[in-house]
Structure formats: C-alpha cells, structure tokens
Amino acid sequence: MWMVLAFTAASADTIHLKNGRTILADHVHENGNRYEYDIGDDSYAIPKSSVERVEAGGMPAIASSGANRSAVDLPTFVPVDSLANEGDLPKIIVKDGKVDAEALGKLEAKGNAGLGATADFIAGKFEFEHGNIDQGRRYFDSALRFQPENATVLTYYAALLVRTGNPSQALSYAQRAVRAAPESPDAYTVLGYAQHASDRTKDAVASWKHSLELRPDLAVQQYLAKAQREQNVETDFAQRESSHFVLHYEGKQTSEEFRGQILAALESDYDDLARDLGAPPRDNILVTLYTEQAFFDVTRAPAWSGALNDGKLRVPISGLNSMTSELARVLKHELAHSFINQISGGRCPPWLHEGIAQLLEPKSLGSDGRQLARLFKSQRNIPLNALEGSFMRFSGGEAYLAYAESLAAVSYINDSYGLGDLQRILQRLSQGSSTEAALRTTIHSDYGQLESEIGKYLSDKYGE
Numbered sequence: 001m002w003m004v005l006a007f008t009a010a011s012a013d014t015i016h017l018k019n020g021r022t023i024l025a026d027h028v029h030e031n032g033n034r035y036e037y038d039i040g041d042d043s044y045a046i047p048k049s050s051v052e053r054v055e056a057g058g059m060p061a062i063a064s065s066g067a068n069r070s071a072v073d074l075p076t077f078v079p080v081d082s083l084a085n086e087g088d089l090p091k092i093i094v095k096d097g098k099v100d101a102e103a104l105g106k107l108e109a110k111g112n113a114g115l116g117a118t119a120d121f122i123a124g125k126f127e128f129e130h131g132n133i134d135q136g137r138r139y140f141d142s143a144l145r146f147q148p149e150n151a152t153v154l155t156y157y158a159a160l161l162v163r164t165g166n167p168s169q170a171l172s173y174a175q176r177a178v179r180a181a182p183e184s185p186d187a188y189t190v191l192g193y194a195q196h197a198s199d200r201t202k203d204a205v206a207s208w209k210h211s212l213e214l215r216p217d218l219a220v221q222q223y224l225a226k227a228q229r230e231q232n233v234e235t236d237f238a239q240r241e242s243s244h245f246v247l248h249y250e251g252k253q254t255s256e257e258f259r260g261q262i263l264a265a266l267e268s269d270y271d272d273l274a275r276d277l278g279a280p281p282r283d284n285i286l287v288t289l290y291t292e293q294a295f296f297d298v299t300r301a302p303a304w305s306g307a308l309n310d311g312k313l314r315v316p317i318s319g320l321n322s323m324t325s326e327l328a329r330v331l332k333h334e335l336a337h338s339f340i341n342q343i344s345g346g347r348c349p350p351w352l353h354e355g356i357a358q359l360l361e362p363k364s365l366g367s368d369g370r371q372l373a374r375l376f377k378s379q380r381n382i383p384l385n386a387l388e389g390s391f392m393r394f395s396g397g398e399a400y401l402a403y404a405e406s407l408a409a410v411s412y413i414n415d416s417y418g419l420g421d422l423q424r425i426l427q428r429l430s431q432g433s434s435t436e437a438a439l440r441t442t443i444h445s446d447y448g449q450l451e452s453e454i455g456k457y458l459s460d461k462y463g464e
Contacts, residue, residue, distance in 0.1 A: 015054050028054050047129055090122050099123045099139075108142070117146035121153050128160050132432035133345035136160055151181035158190045163346045165311075165338065167197035168283045185214035192223070197311050199246060199286050201227050201234075226298070233294045241284070244270050248288040254317065261323040262289070262331065269332040276360065277336075277423060279343045285313065285335070292318040304396040306330055309337040329361040336360045343423065345430030351387035352435070354403055355410030356422060365411060368404050369462035376455035381405055384447045388435060409450065412457040417443050 015028060015035060028035055034047050035054065092103050107119040124139030140157040143150065154177035161170035174191035181187050192207035208224040211217070240247045242263040249259060266287065274280045290298065295316035299308050308314045313334045320327060336357040340348050365372065375381045382405055391402050413422055421442045428438035436446050445453060 015051055049129065089119060090126075093119055093122045094126050099126060099135075108146075113146045117143045117150055117153065119143075120146065121150070121156070124153070125156060127432070128156060130432045131345065131347050131429070133160060133164055133430055135431075149176060149180045151177045151184060151187060154180065155184070155187050155190050158194055162190065162193045162197055165281050165342050165346070166283060167194045167311075170194040171198055183214060185211040185217070185220075188214065189217070189220050192220070192227075196223070196227055198283070201231055205231065226300075229298050233290070233298050234288065237288070242267055244280075244284055246284050246286050248286070250289070250291075253291065254289060255321060258320070258322055259289075262287075262327075265323060265328055265331055266335060269335050272332075273336055273339045273360065276419060277339045277343060279339065281338050281342050285338055286311075287313040287315065290314060290316045292316045302392055302394070302396075302399070304394075304399055307334050309334045313338075329363065333357045333361045333363075340426060343426040343430065347429040347432075348426060349388040349435050350391055351384055351402070351406040351409060352425070353406075354391070355406035355408075358403065358407040359410050359414060363407060365404065365407060365462075369408070369458055372404055372408050373455070373458035373462045375401075376451070376458055381451065381455075384409065384451060408458060409454055412450075412454045413443060416453075416457070 030036075030048075033049075035051055089107075093100060093107070095103070104119055104123055108116045110116070120139045120143035124136045124143060127133075127136035127139060137157070137160065140153055140160070143153045144157070147153065154173045158170040158174035158177060161167070161173065170190070171194045174187065174194045177184070177187040178191055188207045188211035192204040192211065195201070195207060196204035205224060205227050208220050208227065211220050212224065234248060236250065237248045238251050240249070240259055240263070245263055245266050247259060247263055266285075270280065295301070295308075295314060296303075299305070299310070299314055301308050307316065307330050313331075315327075315330065315334070317327065334357075337353060340353055340356055372381070382402060384405075387402060387406065391399055394402055410422065413425075424442045425438045428441060429435065433441070439445050439447070439450060443450075
C-alpha cells in the first residue's frame, strides 16, 4: 500500500521567484541582499533581486532525492558584487524584465572599458540569475573583453560554468579570480567548487578552508565537511579511465573484470543517451564505487537511496562481483541525470529529472499503473508543483510514490508527444523558462491540465 503524503505536517515557507518558479523551504530569513533558506540539513541562498515574495507557512518542504541531487551539487551562488557602485545602470540596462540590447550597445560604444565591463556584467548577472545560461555566458564574455581580469566577472562566470557541468573550463576563470582578488572569500569558494567537480578534492578542501578563514559561511562549511568525508573514505582508492569516465574504486573491493564491465556499460549508456537526448556533458564524468557503509558515510543520503549523482556518480556495490540487470539500470539512470542537467542548464525540477531518468533506464509503470490511476482519479496524488522541491526528506514509501508519479508524468508526455518534446522542455528550462511556461510552450498544458491528462492517460491504459 502506498503512503500518500500528509501535507498537514510541519509548515514551511515558500519563496516565489520572479521567473515563475517556487522554492519550498523549512525556514527562510533575510541576510543583506539575499534570502537564506534551509531544506532539511542543507542551507542555500538566493539574491533578493530574483525573488518576488516570500510566504510564511504552507506545505512542508520536500528535499531533493538522494538518488538525484542536481547533477551539479552546487547551491545558488551569490558572490559579493565588487561592481556594486553601479548607480542607475541596472535600471537603464534591464527594462520590463529583460535586457535592453539597444541601451547596452550604447553604453558599450562609449569606449570606456570600466563602463563597458560593468554594463555587460549587469546584463550577464541578470540572465544568470534568471536561468538564461547561454545569454549570460555571452554577456560575461563581452565584459571580460573590456576587463579581462575583473575578479567579480571571473567569479560569476566560474560559478555559471560549474553549475552547468563545465568544471574544467571553470577552473581557469576561478584561478584568475583568485589571482585578481586574493582576499576574496567568494573567489576561493567558487575555486573550491570547480576543483571538487574536477576531481581535485584535496585542492578544494584547501580553497574552502581559506574561504572560511576570510569569511564564515554555513554552505561552504557543509561542502568542506562533505569533501573531507570523501577524502577520508577514498584515501587508498585507485583510478581507471575510459573515453568518457574516470572510475574511482578500492582495489580489494572489485575485480579488474568487474570494473571493466562497469565502464563498458557506462560507455554504451553514454552512446545511447547522446543519441536519445543529445548534448552530452563536456567533461569526463567521475564515477566512484563504494561499499554500502562508505556510500552513506560520504553522502549522508536517505536509507532508501540506491545511488546518487551530485556531479559525481556515486554507486554502492557491496556484495556484487559482476554486472547485474539491476546495476545496469542504476548506472544508466544516474548517468541520464548528467545529460538532463547539461541540457537544462541545471534547472530541471526533480519530478522531470527523475521521470526522464526512469524512462531511459528503461523502466515502465507496470503493476503500479493501476494504483496510480486510482490516486489520480481520487485526486490523492502529490501535486506536480510540490515535486519541484527535492525528494530527500521522503520516507521510503513516500519516495516510491514520488518516483512513480514522476515516471507517469514523463511516460504520458513521451507517449503523447514524443521524446523530442521532452528535449524541448529541457531546452526551454535552460533558457530561463519556469517549468509551467516550458510545458505551455511545448505541450500546451499548465500543471493543472497536465495532471488531468495524466489521470486520463492512466485510466485509459490501466483500466481505472
């Protein structure tokens, strides 16, 4: 019997963003020019400029599943803006909720390097904070043509690159930022993110320690603690590489043959996903094999988690000595998250992330379809907007339902519109659209309509 979420549990706060999305959090408080908020044991921050309003109370926060954190496990990064003395420039450059290209061009044409860099930075920062990653990159590139060693632009650019799965590119920008501003805690923070995502954990630990010496920060402290746990567990791990993967493992834990099977399966999955989704990750993907205990020691994931992708694929394989069908599905599922993150610019909500990853394992609803049909018919399903928050605080039974609903939603979209429209939804998200806006421009449904259509789809297919 499935456990349906009791939304009458402890209340939470809701952050309404200007781009139409919402964040459900346990607690929200103001701190200078940003809001800081907690989801479970994790703390994050978001600039006030991105927030429309904050509502106290409401349904509880739902944290991101241990089997799928964002493929880049990086909180919203808000470095201090050393170009803060911008006067009226933001009002000139951003009008009616978008960058005024004509006004920006006039400022760039004045021939003043400082003015040009600041103007392009304002435009890039606006696009970055509103999820339009490609346009944000173009503006940051333009700003750096005016002032190649501007620490603020370099730090933001590095943060953008890490968030979108390009840590090797981010490293050079973050290193330049540290050289340009050696007393900036933000520059060291983002350098640590880039180093950690580039498999340079020891260097990341040193960078985060230095950042904390310059300025205490709870989020940085938590990332440092996780990296140190990883270091402690992986001290004696060896490494093996293939075309697209770097595999970390404890030598006594697996045989050479088994490790070869894992890499072969991942390479085959990589080819399948590149064909089905396109936009493969630009950097080699890090994969770590753990014992069961080591996996939970490092990740602190919920007990029901089978694996985790936090920018690195972390897979517990205790008791296995050769490839199984279940392990093959887990590997493809976790790898799919890296592709989804790449296409969506790190902006895909958990229900869509998990639904697509399950679809591509491949997994079907099977006997669960009938029970889901009953839940949707009686309107006892979890609302999709509630599944935009993370899954980590779910119990095992609640997580099962969240995953099943995610698969049902994506199966309906795939069966009715095709994989191409799922790709287009992800692309819209990468361009800054809210989830509902992306749905409306592709399959012409908001959440309410989509849930109604999913219910009919389940009823027709499973006879309820």
